Amino acid sequence: MRDVAVVGAGMVPFGERFDQGMKELLPVTLANALASVDKGMERSEIQAAWFGQLQTSDGHPAGVLADSCGLLDIPVTRIENQCATGNDAVRNATLAIASGAIDVALVIGADKTRETPSVSTFWDWMGLARDRGWDYPLGLIAPANFALHVARYMHEYDVRPEHLAMVAVKNHHNAVTNPIAHLRMEVTVEQVLAAPRVVGPFGVLDCTPQSDGAAALLLASAEVADRYTDHPVWVRGVGLGLDRVMHAHKADMTTFPATTKAAKAAYSMAGIGPSDIDVAEVHDCFSGVELMDYEDLGFCERGDAKKLIESGATKIGGSLPVNPSGGLKAKGHPPGATGVAQCVELFEQLRGEACNQLDSPRWGLAHNIGGPTAVSAVTILEAPRG
Amino acid sequence: MRDVAVVGAGMVPFGERFDQGMKELLPVTLANALASVDKGMERSEIQAAWFGQLQTSDGHPAGVLADSCGLLDIPVTRIENQCATGNDAVRNATLAIASGAIDVALVIGADKTRETPSVSTFWDWMGLARDRGWDYPLGLIAPANFALHVARYMHEYDVRPEHLAMVAVKNHHNAVTNPIAHLRMEVTVEQVLAAPRVVGPFGVLDCTPQSDGAAALLLASAEVADRYTDHPVWVRGVGLGLDRVMHAHKADMTTFPATTKAAKAAYSMAGIGPSDIDVAEVHDCFSGVELMDYEDLGFCERGDAKKLIESGATKIGGSLPVNPSGGLKAKGHPPGATGVAQCVELFEQLRGEACNQLDSPRWGLAHNIGGPTAVSAVTILEAPRG
Known part of the structure; x- marks a missing residue:
């Protein structure tokens, strides 16, 4: 190649x-x-x-x-x-x-x-993203189907609503200084926890905008x-992973196998591992999903994402900044554009030209998880040489 | 490569x-x-x-x-x-x-x-295929937008309704002996001409089934x-060509530039020309479109397609059989499957295993033209060696 x-x-x-x-x-x-x-x-x-x-x-x-x-x-x-x-x-x-x-x-x-x-087109879009015979009639459109995962994940690993809110606070903060972001406003943990409920465990400030x-x-x-x-x-790794479409067929709701497959393929092609990554733009369509992404991408052990967000490691200035652009959560989420925009942010970060510039990152990772939590794509980029 | x-x-x-x-x-x-x-x-x-x-x-x-x-x-x-x-x-x-x-x-x-x-989904599909602001409200869904082209083509080159009917007769005849075809029935020129009108110049027997x-x-x-x-x-050539989306922007209604671009790319990659092709599966979504395809693919000069269909050259047994499978017209047209199915037919023809087997073809060409006559794809396959 x-x-x-x-x-x-x-x-x-x-x-x-x-x-x-x-x-x-x-x-x-x-x-x-x-x-x-x-x-x-x-x-x-x-x-x-x-x-x-x-x-x-x-x-x-x-x-x-x-x-x-x-x-x-x-x-x-x-x-x-x-x-x-x-x-x-x-x-x-x-x-x-x-x-x-x-x-x-x-x-x-x-x-x-x-x-x-x-209006019918909108609902057709929603139907397009999930099993039309079973999950869609049950109401498992995007917030609800991710909520099933995150609720179970929180239960299994004693993750608190405050941990989800910390993701929203971090990513909103990053977006304030990103001129192309959709939601350029700070939020506090208290605001996120008090926001109107969309579907448990998500309040409206846990959700990406459309x-x-x-x-x-x-x-x-x-x-x-x-x-x-x-x-x-340099484009060093590209990976795509799939998973079962119906939620009744998901063997373990606390992980996204599509992500682990896509990441494995991309790391393998790049010849690196998760510990090499210096900056990541990950799919935080809902706050708790970013925590699950940390684990599925290998940034920490299973169940340890709450420690990672608590530690501040994924903030700008931390050891592994995640979503310095503001992420889907605050930069915004036009789905077809999202993965490309992640790579735009990484391109600028790896060349030292980003609005929220990090300290000389070498390896960047972009990640999407989508549809009925059934497909993930990961791209790994490397900074210019020398 | x-x-x-x-x-x-x-x-x-x-x-x-x-x-x-x-x-x-x-x-x-x-x-x-x-x-x-x-x-x-x-x-x-x-x-x-x-x-x-x-x-x-x-x-x-x-x-x-x-x-x-x-x-x-x-x-x-x-x-x-x-x-x-x-x-x-x-x-x-x-x-x-x-x-x-x-x-x-x-x-x-x-x-x-x-x-x-x-029903709304169906109309969304129709809207998806053409300019939503101008052409779609004018009613330029598939039969009508191709009809605009074919009507002008017939006018410019003195092509008669009988020429269109000859395409339908040929392709229906081929489908009779194809066990996977949708419409396995002979039709006559008289039947095609007398069929209920869909949109001039197309009667229902000029149209592919859904x-x-x-x-x-x-x-x-x-x-x-x-x-x-x-x-x-062997896959020897793959080409894709685009054209303007709105019919008001088409410079010449009597040709599909998307096809000529796709064909040029595929021929160039394969290192051959139109005269090398031994069998073709082309996009005959409406009878007259097959005639325009002959010209856009270089099988004859502009305006000479009527002579080609009159000559019988594109029948099974002719010098350049076109749509031996029955084509979209009679084999049927599930759009996502159509181009792949053309290559399935060519695979069997080039290996000597087709239901309507030709005499040892070496080069096969598959062709689609679609959407608002704005995209074409051409694949060129070569028979096994020796």
């Missing part, structure tokens, strides 16, 4: 983007990514694109991307893999460049969750990367 | 498959593909899967595939690219194997167009192909 680098990255502010439709968000995001390329890149140099979009609100996704971005002469594939869509798009583009078929690819992720063509937004990466083969930058970030 | 082979292929009968849901169709299709492997293959040997599905009627597609087929330990990516979904899934799997990351992959395509969760079905390919790197068969079919 050929080595693959990230040579550019860009995004647009996440939030309620009623000001722009998909056909405006996509070209602005691409322009931002192109503008980030140190030595410049013309859009005519892009040879193929992968478009991660979960919720299709504006017609044929690949066509809309090609048409609105002036990319009508290259292949565009839409990837959909629930909330793992973004990092799975990174994975597919990486493999295509590694094959030698192309040298330069665009990965772009976008969704407009605040703009649905109809966001509109887009994010893009420009990938290049090692052979041509130096045309674009002297500071390429 | 490493060479990639097709070492197995299988499908299920297309039609109104109310007898089986997606979770039954997928494992049966996989079992048929595995059973076709000459020297045998265990499902545990499959290292990754690409799942082409356009219309999601039963929850998270990648998860449903992994769960129902016992493929929970490998990555599964869903590809969606409108009616080019199947051949784009073949393209992504081919690139992944070519990269060296994996040696054995499953490509499976499936849709259940006859089973929609709700089908349920699934099809699968097992791909392997050249390095391991001989573990599975002594008669691998």
